[in-house]
């Protein structure tokens with residue numbers, strides 16, 4: 001079984017975001033890059049499947065600038081993935097073109113029995129690339145998955161949907177699954193894992209070599225801005241009864257939200 | 259002038275508020291507003307769609323669309339979207355919308371802007387803004403090479419006015435050609451909560467580690483009941499196993515933007531703020547005057563939540579006659 005895990009490098013969740021001078025994106029100077037948290041669940045699940053199924057192989061793949069994106073592949077290799085592929089691509093490639101690049105590369109590598117991804121990337125929060133990759137590969141997909149059971153023909157997944165409900169479905173393989181929190185507990189890369197990762201294959205593919213036309217870029221993010229400053233907080237004084245009464249009055253008469 | 263197509267979702271036989279927001283926004287543009295509803299109960303929505311501005315109402319009344327299957331929905335909707343030929347397709351960034359429309363966008367070779375919070379439709383142009391980096395900043399989504407511009411809007415971002423029952427739309431029914439499905443939905447396990455999902459809720463009461471133990475969430479539940487609110491939580495209490503992950507607000511939970519967000523015993527870590535700082539009015543209740551949550555709050559109460567919350571619940575009950 002060949003498993004591909006699509007992962008993305010994103011700014012650490014602690015990052016204070018600054019806007020680039022031309023407003024075309026964020027100022028990446030000084031940003032600490034990490035693996036998108038949801039992708040950690042995808043990598044962990046792939047490695048677990050490999051451990052439970054002899055002969056399974058885990059390939060991790062990312063599209064991003066060569067100057068930094070290989071780090072996220074090294075992390076995944078240290079967690080136990082077998083091989084990494086970096087698609088050296090422009091910064092801020094949109095979801096459609098990214099999905100095209102990932103699908104093309106997976107296909108060129110002989111295709112996958114199972115593609116795993118995170119349910120969304122916490123940078124653009126678009127939750128789009130996974131479903132698009134599935135469409136381009138012609139496989140079924142399930143997103144927001146918190147439980148996965150594998151058999152060689154099909155997988156059964158539990159999806160978290162609105163109101164705490166769960167949908168349980170069965171997908172024929174090959175298929176794509178986008179992981180939610182709860183799927184597993186991602187392992188930390190161990191020191192031996194990190195040492196071993198240094199010897200694993202890390203391939204590079206040029207985005208330009210994939211012949212994806214410029215018209216496959218569909219959405220550009222522009223005019224970045226920080227949220228407007230909030231007026232300072234109004235602190236309510238008095239004992240708890242007075243504070244409670246005052247708050248309800250303000251919510252009703254001043255903020256008008258009741 | 260072109261057409262705008264709105265995909266509507268319903269709950270218990272009525273349009274979801276998020277769908278009404280989209281229909282009314284489309285109607286304001288002065289363009290032809292088409293709407294698409296699916297499932298065996300779609301008929302029952304026709305009046306309400308018309309009253310909210312839908313002029314050409316498309317229905318796929320197949321009972322197999324009563325529960326969501328991504329493959330089946332993509333196969334059902336795509337030909338109708340192609341037939342209607344709108345320049346813009348609006349849907350809500352719900353569980354269903356977020357799962358389905360990226361797949362349809364790929365099939366239609368078109369662009370999609372997910373999870374938008376601002377929308378303007380003027381002179382056949384659509385412009386949308388969306389939070390990036392979990393609300394730490396905002397950006398405009400500009401479409402290019404996109405025959406149908408697909409915009410998924412977050413709930414509660416657009417105004418809603420009373421519907422006009424004198425307005426009606428014309429109905430066109432479409433048949434469903436079922437593809438060979440590789441996805442089989444085996445079971446839908448309903449959540450225990452009858453409340454609106456966090457992402458749709460207009461009021462959220464969120465609890466953090468300050469609540470001390472799982473059982474004390476009852477205090478928040480009472481407060482939420484008095485307000486008709488949905489209860490959310492910080493990651494600390496989700497990780498502690500007090501409440502389920504579906505209740506987590508923040509960068510690795512849900513991103514929410516209700517009208518009113520009451521944070522109780524939540525410190526306001528950057529990852530939590532990322533998920534809720536877009537809320538219109540934020541109330542913080544915390545016994546530490548230096549808690550970072552106060553920097554984002556509209557109103558702050560420094561005090562012991564075990565003392566303040568029951569009094570607040572009582573006060574809301576009085577005022578709101580619950």
Ligand SMILES: Cc1cc2nc3c(=O)[nH]c(=O)nc-3n(C[C@H](O)[C@H](O)[C@H](O)COP(=O)(O)OP(=O)(O)OC[C@H]3O[C@@H](n4cnc5c(N)ncnc54)[C@H](O)[C@@H]3O)c2cc1C
Pocket residue numbers: 013037465466467468469491492493494495506507508509510511512522523524525526527528529530533543544545546549561562563564
């Ligand atoms: C990669 C990553 C992702 C993360 N994602 C998220 C996320 O999505 N959402 C999220 O919430 N967090 C997230 N976190 C965790 C975040 O950093 C914080 O640890 C977490 O939000 C803290 O939760 P808390 O506010 O409930 O707890 P604490 O920080 O412990 O705060 C408890 C608060 O309760 C107050 N308090 C205590 N007793 C009382 C009382 N009797 N009355 C009133 N107030 C009281 C205290 O003063 C304190 O401010 C993430 C962290 C990482 C590293």
